[in-house]
Structure formats: structure tokens, C-alpha cells
Amino acid sequence: MPVLTRLMPSPVVVDIRAGALDDLATILTDQRIAPTGKLAFAISNGGSGKMLQERFAPAFPGADWFDDADGTIDGAVKLADSIKKSGRYDAVVSLGGGKVVDCAKYAAARVGLPLVAVATNLAHDGLCSPVATLDNDAGRGSYGVPNPIGVVIDLDVIRDAPSRFVRAGIGDVICKISAVADWELSHRVNGEQVDGLAAAMARQAAHAVLRHPGGIGDDAFLSVLAESLVMCGLAMSVAGDSRPASGACHEICHAFDLRFPKRNAQHGEQCGFGGAFATFLRGDLDTAKEMVDTLRRHGLPVLAEEMGYSDQDLVEAVLFAPQTRPGRYTILEHLDYNADQIKDAYADYVKTIGS
Numbered sequence: 001m002p003v004l005t006r007l008m009p010s011p012v013v014v015d016i017r018a019g020a021l022d023d024l025a026t027i028l029t030d031q032r033i034a035p036t037g038k039l040a041f042a043i044s045n046g047g048s049g050k051m052l053q054e055r056f057a058p059a060f061p062g063a064d065w066f067d068d069a070d071g072t073i074d075g076a077v078k079l080a081d082s083i084k085k086s087g088r089y090d091a092v093v094s095l096g097g098g099k100v101v102d103c104a105k106y107a108a109a110r111v112g113l114p115l116v117a118v119a120t121n122l123a124h125d126g127l128c129s130p131v132a133t134l135d136n137d138a139g140r141g142s143y144g145v146p147n148p149i150g151v152v153i154d155l156d157v158i159r160d161a162p163s164r165f166v167r168a169g170i171g172d173v174i175c176k177i178s179a180v181a182d183w184e185l186s187h188r189v190n191g192e193q194v195d196g197l198a199a200a201m202a203r204q205a206a207h208a209v210l211r212h213p214g215g216i217g218d219d220a221f222l223s224v225l226a227e228s229l230v231m232c233g234l235a236m237s238v239a240g241d242s243r244p245a246s247g248a249c250h251e252i253c254h255a256f257d258l259r260f261p262k263r264n265a266q267h268g269e270q271c272g273f274g275g276a277f278a279t280f281l282r283g284d285l286d287t288a289k290e291m292v293d294t295l296r297r298h299g300l301p302v303l304a305e306e307m308g309y310s311d312q313d314l315v316e317a318v319l320f321a322p323q324t325r326p327g328r329y330t331i332l333e334h335l336d337y338n339a340d341q342i343k344d345a346y347a348d349y350v351k352t353i354g355s
Helices: 020-030 046-058 073-085 098-111 155-160 163-174 175-188 196-210 219-239 248-259 267-281 285-297 311-324 329-337 337-354
Strands: 013-017 037-041 064-066 090-098 115-119 131-136 139-144 149-154
Touching: 020 046, 020 090, 020 115, 020 149, 037 073, 037 098, 046 090, 046 285, 064 073, 073 115, 073 131, 090 098, 090 196, 098 115, 098 131, 098 219, 139 248, 149 155, 149 196, 149 267, 155 219, 155 285, 155 311, 163 175, 163 196, 163 219, 163 267, 163 285, 175 248, 175 267, 175 285, 175 329, 196 219, 196 285, 219 285, 248 267, 248 311, 248 329, 267 285, 311 337
Parallel strands: 013 149, 037 064, 037 090, 090 115, 115 149
Antiparallel strands: 131 139
16 A cells, blocks of 8 residues: 655644743643653853843753853754753753754754754744754854754744844745745756655745735734744755755855855845845746845845945855855756856846845
8 A cells, every 4th residue: 555644753832922931831741841840951151041041940940051052063062961961851942043943953962852942033944944053163064953842932032032133034934935946946957856845835934924914023924934934944854955945045145154254144134135136047037026025125135235245245155155055956056157147147136126
């Protein structure tokens, strides 16, 4: 008999609402994630991490707190070692932004514990993905890890986050339109297999944010943004890699990071711009304009200069971008533009989208 279903790793609980953190202890107990209440909390070593610990530590008297999560591979290894030496735990709970989540994902995998991801902002789609992106000696690397077993997003906490970090998540979701189009391009040119479910999940998540009339001050919009970020992470789990979420948009973003490490904008800001520009390069002008309009409406950059880069920086980044993901085929590899062609294409993009 043929196999008619497939198993998909996914969280046992996803709780997105105002006040969700107030019920975290109940959630973890009810779902049998932490029946003893023995938890290892991972936070940043900055002021925001300490503030979170002071706010929530009284609700978890049996927990230990670790501030090694600094977004680096060394910090993730140190976090794992600290957890391993300190005792036995039911689970690791990451409490913070993307760097904390990625460190905690890697550390939890290293010590063999489930992870509950608690977001304090919505800056990018790593919250529920099977990938930890960490800084290393070579720049930045992606490491395969298990999905979080639980995702908790408290909209009250998100509203208190710096608005720029929340807006960045909008760019990281919208760019999935371009990432899926790159995947389908590779299928047409190279015969690369496309997972239809993963592609549909990522694309629909992007369109839900692209066409939502609300803004980051609106709980209804924040709920859709949070759900879309979770769906993008699950799309990567379905596909088995980052293909449905990362194409030319992310190649351009990573190129900016590697070529200009002291001037990089937010990951989601760069990905949103990269997705719009890549869509323009693909010749889908209507979609590119729609993406640009949405990015502008939410106060996100749509030009290189708005992220602190010159036009020449943009040319250099796009020329270098394919080297950031060897073996990945996107519109950049397909066109294989030289520096002059990139310069001309960007000038046409600027003229088309208007100032």
C-alpha cells in the first residue's frame, strides 16, 4: 500500500496572543514539556536580558538562567556547556531576539533537550526554523538543528520591542515571494525538485503580510506577521532545507553582511530589499512594485542608500552574492550579470519604483 501521508516536525504548542507569557508556566506543564518545572532559560548578556530575567524569574522559581547567548557559535557552545554542567532540565527556553533563539537552538540540540522559543521581537523567520544562524571566525554560518517544540509570542512584549526590529520581520516574510520564484526557476532550468507544500506555505505566508492593511501598532497585523514567520520556519522543515525561504534575496543580504560587516542593516531590511530587487530582475514588475509599496508603507528601505550603502556597494554585493550560497540557483546565477549590467539594472529599478 502506498504511503499517503508524511511526518513533519512541528511544535507541539504555538501560542500567539497578548499576555501569552503570563501563562508560560501553565503551557509548559499542560503540554508535559516541563513537568518538573526545571528549566534552563537562555537570555542575552546585555541589559535587555537582565530586564527579562528580573521580570519573569519570580514565576519560575525552579529555573536557572544563562546569559551566554550572544549570537556566536562560541557563545552557543558555551551555553551548551553551562547547561550541561548545571544539572538536569526538562527543556531549554530561549527568551529574547533572534540571536538568543539561534544560540539556544544550537545549544539545546547539543545537550539533547527540547527548546521552547519565546520571542521578544519579530525581526526574522528563525523563530521556528530548523536552522541556527551564528557568527563564526569565517563570518556567519548556518547549522541544522531540530525545530523548537514550543513557540510562544506575547503581543504585549512585541509591542514594547523597538519598532525597527518588528518591521524587519515584514521584509523577511515578504521576500519569500522571490525565494519561491527562485526555487521554481531552478526547477524549470535544472530540474531541481520543488516541494509543493513547502512552497505554498512560504508563499501564502508572504502574501498574508504583503496584503494586510494593518501596521505594527495593530494586534491583528502583529498576529498575522507572527503566524507568517512561524509558517516560514515550518516551510523549511517540510522542505528539509532553507530553499522555500532563501533565494537571491538572502544571497544579496549575506553579501552585504560579508562585504560590509561594519555597515550592515537589519537582516530583514536587507532581505526585503533583496526580494524586491530580485523580483524586478526576474521581470515581474507588478509584483516588484507591490512589494516596494508594502515595504515603504511599513517604513522599510527599498533603495541601497536607505540602508547606508552606495550604488557601487550594491553592485559589489550583487556581484558577490552567488558566492554566499554555492550550488543554489537563483535569478542572480541565471542572469550572471557583470558589474556594468548590475549597475544598469539597478538604475532601471530605481527609475521604475520612483523615489
